[in-house]
Amino acid sequence: MAFALGSLHVASSEDATVSRHRWSGRANELKHDDALDGYFAPVIERARTGGLAVEHHFEELEYFNSSFISWVIRHLRKTTEAKLKTAIYFEPKSSMHRSSFEALRVLQTNNPLLEVLEARSKP
Amino acid sequence: MSPAPLSLSLKGDASEIDGAQRQVARFVAAQLGEDAAEAMEMVAAELLENAVKHGQADGRGVELVVEEAVRFIEVISSVRPTDLARLEERVKWLSAQTDAQQAWLSALSEVFERGEFGLGLARIANEGGCRISLRMVSPGRLAVRAYRVS
Numbered sequence: 001m002a003f004a005l006g007s008l009h010v011a012s013s014e015d016a017t018v019s020r021h022r023w024s025g026r027a028n029e030l031k032h033d034d035a036l037d038g039y040f041a042p043v044i045e046r047a048r049t050g051g052l053a054v055e056h057h058f059e060e061l062e063y064f065n066s067s068f069i070s071w072v073i074r075h076l077r078k079t080t081e082a083k084l085k086t087a088i089y090f091e092p093k094s095s096m097h098r099s100s101f102e103a104l105r106v107l108q109t110n111n112p113l114l115e116v117l118e119a120r121s122k123p
Numbered sequence: 124m125s126p127a128p129l130s131l132s133l134k135g136d137a138s139e140i141d142g143a144q145r146q147v148a149r150f151v152a153a154q155l156g157e158d159a160a161e162a163m164e165m166v167a168a169e170l171l172e173n174a175v176k177h178g179q180a181d182g183r184g185v186e187l188v189v190e191e192a193v194r195f196i197e198v199i200s201s202v203r204p205t206d207l208a209r210l211e212e213r214v215k216w217l218s219a220q221t222d223a224q225q226a227w228l229s230a231l232s233e234v235f236e237r238g239e240f241g242l243g244l245a246r247i248a249n250e251g252g253c254r255i256s257l258r259m260v261s262p263g264r265l266a267v268r269a270y271r272v273s
Contacts, residue, residue: 066242073234099250
């Protein structure tokens with residue numbers, strides 16, 4: 001399964017335990033909510049009924065705006081409410097990734113379902 | 124000889140932001156290097172997105188200036204009066220914060236708790252290392268300036 005919005009791309013796959021989403025390109029729409037929620041609502045439902053964890057791999061994202069960060073946070077709220085274990089991976093060599101994604105560790109407080117992790121950098 | 128500032132006149136269309144952002148990145152990279160370019164590209168994009176989101180379509184367009192030594196980026200646009208009050212409130216809130224990173228973490232938590240909280244200006248302060256000021260340059264025309272402080 002795949003999703004595209006402008007130059008933003010998501011390639012999705014699934015195995016027995018994880019619904020995995022690999023993001024790339026530039027997330028710079030003024031408003032991402034309708035398009036991304038339309039794609040991810042069935043993903044959340046399928047993960048909930050199938051007992052799958054959700055993984056978002058943001059390490060290949062070249063640029064993202066604050067509207068995208070807001071969408072990510074609202075999405076994490078939805079996966080938390082659906083009681084889904086959710087992990088997000090960011091590129092630790094990118095200061096943009098560290099400033100925004102690493103900062104989302106603030107949401108891990110009292111939320112054992114959420115993990116914010118550094119991706120293993122490519123050699 | 125110092126270079127001329129980068130000055131762009133835009134219609135105020137969302138489709139113009141990506142191109143403007145890339146021009147700012149090239150200009151800043153030439154002055155300050157790639158690391159600063161990434162941060163200031165983000166600052167320019169967030170200022171332009173705010174101008175488009177809160178803008179009033181009155182045909183006067185949007186002006187973006189990057190000062191020659193990249194001490195500041197300024198965006199001038201027409202603003203809706205109701206949105207102006209919200210922007211003023213947000214800048215006042217940010218100015219009262221002693222730590223930009225703490226303000227950013229508070230803003231992220233607000234989005235999680237309440238679902239809504241404009242993140243753009245808090246991101247400019249934290250990731251862009253900028254202070255933000257607002258001033259009216261003519262009736263209905265707002266200048267938002269992001270000064271680089273770190």
